[in-house]
Amino acid sequence: MASKHSKKSAPVQTVKTVASQETEVAKSAVTTAVDNCDCSNESDLFKPTVEQFKQSIVNHLRRTIGTSEKKASNLAWWQAVVYAVNELVFERLTQTQATHAGNDTRAVNYLSAEFLMGRLTVNNLCNLEVYNTCKDALASLGVDINAICDEEPDMALGNGGLGRLAACYIDSLATLKYPSIGYGLHYENGLFRQEIRGGRQVERPDSWREYGCPWEVCRPESVQEIPVGGYVEDQVAPDGTIHKVWHPDHIIKAVPWDIPVVGFRGSSVTVLRLWESRANEQFNWDVFNAGGYVDAQEEKAASETISKVLYPNDSTEAGKMLRLTQQYFFCAASLRDILRRYNRAHHHDYSAFASKIAIQLNDTHPAIAVAELMRLLLDEEGLNWDSAWKIVTDVFAYTNHTLLPEALEKWPVYLFERLLPRHLEIIYEINARFLDGEVARKWPNDNGMRAKLSIIEEGPCRMVRMAHLSVIASRRVNGVAEIHSQLVREQLFPEFAQIWPDRFCNVTNGVTPRRWLLACNPGLAELYNEVSGKDWPLHLDSCAKMRPFADKPDFQKRFMDVKYKNKVALAAEIKKLCGVEVDPHAIFDVQVKRLHEYKRQHLNLLYILHLYRELLSDPTKTIVPQVFIFGAKAAPAYTLAKDIIYAINKIGERINNDHRIRNQLKVVFIPNYRVSLAEKIIPAADVSEQISTAGYEASGTSNMKFAMNGALTLGTMDGANIEIVAEAGEENNFIFGLSVQEVQDLKAKGYNPWDFYNSDADLKAVLDWLDTDYFTPGQPGALSSIKRSLLDHGDPFLVLADFASYRDAHKRVEELYKDKERWARAAIINSASMGKFSSDRSIEDYVHNIWSLKSYDVNNK
Numbered sequence: 001m002a003s004k005h006s007k008k009s010a011p012v013q014t015v016k017t018v019a020s021q022e023t024e025v026a027k028s029a030v031t032t033a034v035d036n037c038d039c040s041n042e043s044d045l046f047k048p049t050v051e052q053f054k055q056s057i058v059n060h061l062r063r064t065i066g067t068s069e070k071k072a073s074n075l076a077w078w079q080a081v082v083y084a085v086n087e088l089v090f091e092r093l094t095q096t097q098a099t100h101a102g103n104d105t106r107a108v109n110y111l112s113a114e115f116l117m118g119r120l121t122v123n124n125l126c127n128l129e130v131y132n133t134c135k136d137a138l139a140s141l142g143v144d145i146n147a148i149c150d151e152e153p154d155m156a157l158g159n160g161g162l163g164r165l166a167a168c169y170i171d172s173l174a175t176l177k178y179p180s181i182g183y184g185l186h187y188e189n190g191l192f193r194q195e196i197r198g199g200r201q202v203e204r205p206d207s208w209r210e211y212g213c214p215w216e217v218c219r220p221e222s223v224q225e226i227p228v229g230g231y232v233e234d235q236v237a238p239d240g241t242i243h244k245v246w247h248p249d250h251i252i253k254a255v256p257w258d259i260p261v262v263g264f265r266g267s268s269v270t271v272l273r274l275w276e277s278r279a280n281e282q283f284n285w286d287v288f289n290a291g292g293y294v295d296a297q298e299e300k301a302a303s304e305t306i307s308k309v310l311y312p313n314d315s316t317e318a319g320k321m322l323r324l325t326q327q328y329f330f331c332a333a334s335l336r337d338i339l340r341r342y343n344r345a346h347h348h349d350y351s352a353f354a355s356k357i358a359i360q361l362n363d364t365h366p367a368i369a370v371a372e373l374m375r376l377l378l379d380e381e382g383l384n385w386d387s388a389w390k391i392v393t394d395v396f397a398y399t400n401h402t403l404l405p406e407a408l409e410k411w412p413v414y415l416f417e418r419l420l421p422r423h424l425e426i427i428y429e430i431n432a433r434f435l436d437g438e439v440a441r442k443w444p445n446d447n448g449m450r451a452k453l454s455i456i457e458e459g460p461c462r463m464v465r466m467a468h469l470s471v472i473a474s475r476r477v478n479g480v481a482e483i484h485s486q487l488v489r490e491q492l493f494p495e496f497a498q499i500w501p502d503r504f505c506n507v508t509n510g511v512t513p514r515r516w517l518l519a520c521n522p523g524l525a526e527l528y529n530e531v532s533g534k535d536w537p538l539h540l541d542s543c544a545k546m547r548p549f550a551d552k553p554d555f556q557k558r559f560m561d562v563k564y565k566n567k568v569a570l571a572a573e574i575k576k577l578c579g580v581e582v583d584p585h586a587i588f589d590v591q592v593k594r595l596h597e598y599k600r601q602h603l604n605l606l607y608i609l610h611l612y613r614e615l616l617s618d619p620t621k622t623i624v625p626q627v628f629i630f631g632a633k634a635a636p637a638y639t640l641a642k643d644i645i646y647a648i649n650k651i652g653e654r655i656n657n658d659h660r661i662r663n664q665l666k667v668v669f670i671p672n673y674r675v676s677l678a679e680k681i682i683p684a685a686d687v688s689e690q691i692s693t694a695g696y697e698a699s700g701t702s703n704m705k706f707a708m709n710g711a712l713t714l715g716t717m718d719g720a721n722i723e724i725v726a727e728a729g730e731e732n733n734f735i736f737g738l739s740v741q742e743v744q745d746l747k748a749k750g751y752n753p754w755d756f757y758n759s760d761a762d763l764k765a766v767l768d769w770l771d772t773d774y775f776t777p778g779q780p781g782a783l784s785s786i787k788r789s790l791l792d793h794g795d796p797f798l799v800l801a802d803f804a805s806y807r808d809a810h811k812r813v814e815e816l817y818k819d820k821e822r823w824a825r826a827a828i829i830n831s832a833s834m835g836k837f838s839s840d841r842s843i844e845d846y847v848h849n850i851w852s853l854k855s856y857d858v859n860n861k
C-alpha cells in the first residue's frame, strides 16, 4: 500500500544530513519526554523532517485514502498518519529480515492464542522517535494529534494478562534485536465491548477492523492449507513397514496477516503473524459442482467461523470443539510457516532444525503444536520416531500461567477423534513411551502413578490433558513469578519435577516501559530523562537514580505535580464516561483487571461498604476523601462475576448521590476496561489494589505498571507482589492478609466463613446490608448472591478471612496519605525500584535460560 507512493511522499532513503537537521527541529520544540526521545543520536535510523512528514501524511490522505485536508475526518487523518509511519516501519522491517536471512539466525517463535496489542500509533511514533515530528506536522495542518490517535480502535485480541504479556514480549524482542516472530489468530471479533446498562454488563461485538486496519498487511504468498477431520489409513509399504496416511475431510485455508512491531529507536522490527481462516475455494468448487451449492456455502461459513471470535474466558477453560479447532488451526499454520522458512535454507535436512528454532508455548493453548510437529516430521518429512521426538523435545518450551484447576485444559478424546484422528494416535504413542519409559523406571509397576501422570485421564469421558503433553514435550517449563514457579514445581507437577528436575524454572513477568511509562506518562518520563538520562526506557534499572531524590522536598513536589495532573485528566475522563464528579485531591484507589472471585473485587467492595457505614453512623466524621475506581470485564457466562459488577455499580450510584457523606467517598466503575483505558487510568493511580487470595494470582502484571507509575501497592503476598515489595520495600506499600502457607493451612484445617461472620459485628452488618434493598430500591435480594457465595457456598477465596486485615491496611493508607512528604517519598521509591519488571529483563531471562538466542544489529541497507 505504502510503496506505491513512497517515492513521492517522504523519501525513505537514509540521508544523514536530513536526520541531523531534524535533531535541531526537535530540540527547539522540547516540551515532553515523548518529544525528547525524538532527538537522541543513538540510532542511525532515518527520521523525516516535520515538512517531509507533513507531505507524507497529506499525500496518503489524498492518494491512498482519496480525500482532502478540508474534508478529512479524524479517522481519515489517523489512517494517513499510519500509512506515513508504515513507510518507515516497512523500510526497517526489510532491513531486519535481510540481516537475519544473511546470518541464518536462530529465532524464537512465540505461539500464543492471544495478543492484547491495544493501540499502536503513539507507541510506534515514540519507538521511531518521530512523535514530536508527527505532532508538529499535524499541528501545521490544524490537526490535534491526541484527537486523531483516539480514533484508533484497540486491537483487543486477548482477554487480559496473558495476552498483554505476549504483546509486551513482542515489543521487547524487537527492541533487543532478537530474531523472533509472534504467531496467533486473526480474530475478526476481539474481546467483547462492554456496555453498562442499568448497572449490568452487556456484551457487544468488537469489530476492530470493520473499516480495515491500516497496520496489517496480508501475505497471500504465505497462505497455508490446513487439513481437518477424516480418518487414518495404515498403508503397508512393499518393505513391510506401515505408513500412516491421513485422509482429512476438510481443507481450511490459513491466510496470514502481518503486523510489524518496531523496537525502541527502531532497533529492529518483529512481525506478529495472525492467521485468518477462509474456505478453501477449490474444495468448495468441487462440492458445488457435485450439486451441493448450499453445502458449499455451509462449508464456507464453517471454515470462516474458526477465526471469527475470541473466547472471552479468562482463567476458565471452554472445552468446545470450535476452540480446539482454533488452537489446532493457528498452530498447524504456524508450523508449516516455520518449516517452509527453515527449508528455504536447509532443504529438508533436519539435522540443524533444533539449533535454528525455538518454539515457546504461551500456556497450553498451543500445546497441540507438539503433536502437529511430530506428525509433520514423521508423516510428511519421513523422519523416524526417535529423530522426530528428539527434535520436538529440543525445540519446545512451555510457560504455565495458572494453577486454577478450572483453567487446566483438557479435551475429550472423542473430540480429538473427530477433528484430529492422526494427532490422537501420536499423543497415544507419546504417552505409551513416557509411561513405559520414564514412569516405569522411576515407579515400577505403580498403576496409580501411571494413571496420575498419563496424558489421558481415564473416566466416563476420557480426556487429553494438555498440560501433561506440554511438560513431557518441553525442554523447559516455567512459571511466571518466583512463588508461582515454586508452586508449579512442588504442587502442580511434583512427579514430573522428580523425573526432570532441571526442566523447571522461573521467568518473572515484566511489562514494556515504552508503553507503560514513556508513552502513557510523558510527565513522569520527563523527570526520568532528567535524573536517569534518556536511555532509561532501554535500561530500566537506571531509574534507580531517582531514589536519592525521594527525600528532596522540591523533587517530591514535582513528582506529585505530575501525579496530580494525571489525576485531573482522569477525573475529566471519568466525568465523560461515568457522569461522576471526582476530586483529584482525593486518594485515587484503583482496581482494574478481569473480574474474578480469586482477584477479590468483592473484598474491595466490602471495605467500601464498611467505610460508607462508618460515615453514616457519624455524620460529623471526616476522612481523607477517597475515590474507588474499578474497571473489569466478566466472562459472559460467569454469573457471580457479573453480579459483582452490578453490585459495584448500584452501590456506587447510592454512595455518589448521598449528600450526607459530603463527597468524601466516591465509587466509579469505568466501562469497557482495555489497554487504551489502562494507559489513562494507571498514571493517575495513588493506590494499586492487588488483593488476590495468596497462591492464586500467578504473577499479575498490572501491579508492575502501577508501581512504575508511582502508585503504592495495597496487596497480598501473592504472585509478583512479593518481588515488587522486595524491590520497593514493604514499608513503602501496604501488605495484608494470609500468606500462601497460611491459606493452605486454613483450608487444610477446614475453613468456616461463618466464624468470621459471627465474630466480627462490622463484617456481619456489611454482609447483611447486601440482603436489603438499600442499594436496589424495591428489589431486596438483588445483591444477595455475593453474600451467599461468601457464606453458604463456603467462601472459596477466603474473603472473610482477610477482611479485618484488609480493613486495617486501608486505615494505614489513609494515615500515610495525610503525610504528603512520606507519601511522595514512598511513591518515588516505588517507581524508581521497578527496573526488574521491564519485559526486557524477562526476555533476557528467556534468552539465557531457555531460547539461547543471539541479537543482531540491523544493517542500515
Ligand SMILES: *Cc1c(COP(=O)(O)O)cnc(C)c1O
Pocket: 159, 160, 161, 164, 592, 593, 594, 673, 674, 675, 678, 699, 700, 701, 702, 703, 705
Ligand atoms: C496489564 C493488563 C491486564 C493484566 O492485569 P492484572 O491486574 O495483572 O490481571 C489486563 N488487562 C489489561 C487491559 C491490561 O493492560
